[in-house]
Amino acid sequence: MSEEQLSQHRDAIDAIDEQIIQLLNQRASHARTIGEIKGSGIVYRPEREAQVLSRVKALNRGPLSGETMAKLFREIMSACLALERPLTIAYLGPEGTFSQAAAIKQFGHAAHTMACCSIDEAFRVVEAKTADYVVAPVENSTEGAVGRTLDLMVNTPLKICGEVVLRIHHHLLRKVEGKAGLQRVYSHAQSLSQCHEWLNKNLPAEVQRVSVSSNAEAARLASLDESSAAIAGDAAAENYALLSLAQNIEDEPNNTTRFLVLGMQEVGPSGRDKTSLVISAPNRPGALHTLVEPLARNGVSMDKFESRPSRAGLWEYVFFVDVEGHVSGAPLQAALNELADVAAFVKVLGSYPVAVI
Numbered sequence: 001m002s003e004e005q006l007s008q009h010r011d012a013i014d015a016i017d018e019q020i021i022q023l024l025n026q027r028a029s030h031a032r033t034i035g036e037i038k039g040s041g042i043v044y045r046p047e048r049e050a051q052v053l054s055r056v057k058a059l060n061r062g063p064l065s066g067e068t069m070a071k072l073f074r075e076i077m078s079a080c081l082a083l084e085r086p087l088t089i090a091y092l093g094p095e096g097t098f099s100q101a102a103a104i105k106q107f108g109h110a111a112h113t114m115a116c117c118s119i120d121e122a123f124r125v126v127e128a129k130t131a132d133y134v135v136a137p138v139e140n141s142t143e144g145a146v147g148r149t150l151d152l153m154v155n156t157p158l159k160i161c162g163e164v165v166l167r168i169h170h171h172l173l174r175k176v177e178g179k180a181g182l183q184r185v186y187s188h189a190q191s192l193s194q195c196h197e198w199l200n201k202n203l204p205a206e207v208q209r210v211s212v213s214s215n216a217e218a219a220r221l222a223s224l225d226e227s228s229a230a231i232a233g234d235a236a237a238e239n240y241a242l243l244s245l246a247q248n249i250e251d252e253p254n255n256t257t258r259f260l261v262l263g264m265q266e267v268g269p270s271g272r273d274k275t276s277l278v279i280s281a282p283n284r285p286g287a288l289h290t291l292v293e294p295l296a297r298n299g300v301s302m303d304k305f306e307s308r309p310s311r312a313g314l315w316e317y318v319f320f321v322d323v324e325g326h327v328s329g330a331p332l333q334a335a336l337n338e339l340a341d342v343a344a345f346v347k348v349l350g351s352y353p354v355a356v357i
């Protein structure tokens, strides 16, 4: 390609960029006006954002992929929303955790993220209105449910407003090159188990595995001591300037974590929604069947069913159930009315759009 051809294409890009700037600012002005109309009410509308992202993917003809286009629009919406009012999102810190990555995936880079020292604390700051939303892990494809998040959802006044699905890549991180002199590996208990086969094969048995409160905390500890390593992700490696001795060491190649977004808000239907419920059955034979039956009879599809010991009594259980559809829809309304008669306890944790990206 000649210099002349290059400069023709670059002139074209400059002209397009001018249009993009104008169009983005037009879009932002509409978002700001929408903010004025909303007044002091809730500005974040996850159902509308999900519709915008789905529409962007459907309209896209390439060469950029639908996924890439949706990610760009996520950031555009994040910037537009910040003109209405910047949001604060609480997550299990310190900086660099997968929870923070999930918060940014859902709210974009214009939102403020607030590191909390536990999932409990992250719920509390939103309940106290110090932050707007909490993003908390709820299940991992390798390790299953995150019990603490499930337990907190039983009593919180917060509602689920969204879900975020994140591919999780773990790396072995250390301050210095090589494995010589390595005495311990820090990580969150879930990450240690997600990588335990790799650890068995690749590290001597005398290297201790130490579980700590988060992967980012593991990275912080490894950054203070050359005889320690951490298992954590890219963001933690970058934050604590650690070297990656081995990449993508998770045993399961599709290792994915699902996070929930919770806030003081009930979300309207987006057209493709999920509802999460927590139900408990009276402690007698066949009780489980009586819980599932009203859902099946009303044609409500179940995505997930998870049992958890109830805090109330020995050998009593609560069930976390995800179903397709919005709570305002007729099938779910009918099923919930019937469930109220047979269940000891039913709580709608929230209806929210199915993750688009």
Ligand SMILES: C=C(O[C@@H]1C=C(C(=O)O)C=C[C@H]1O)C(=O)O
Binding pocket: 030, 031, 034, 043, 044, 045, 046, 048, 049, 052, 076, 077, 078, 080, 081, 084
């Ligand atoms: C502009 C709005 O406010 C926010 C920003 C959106 C956007 O930039 O498209 C969409 C939903 C809201 O979270 C709106 O409610 O439509």
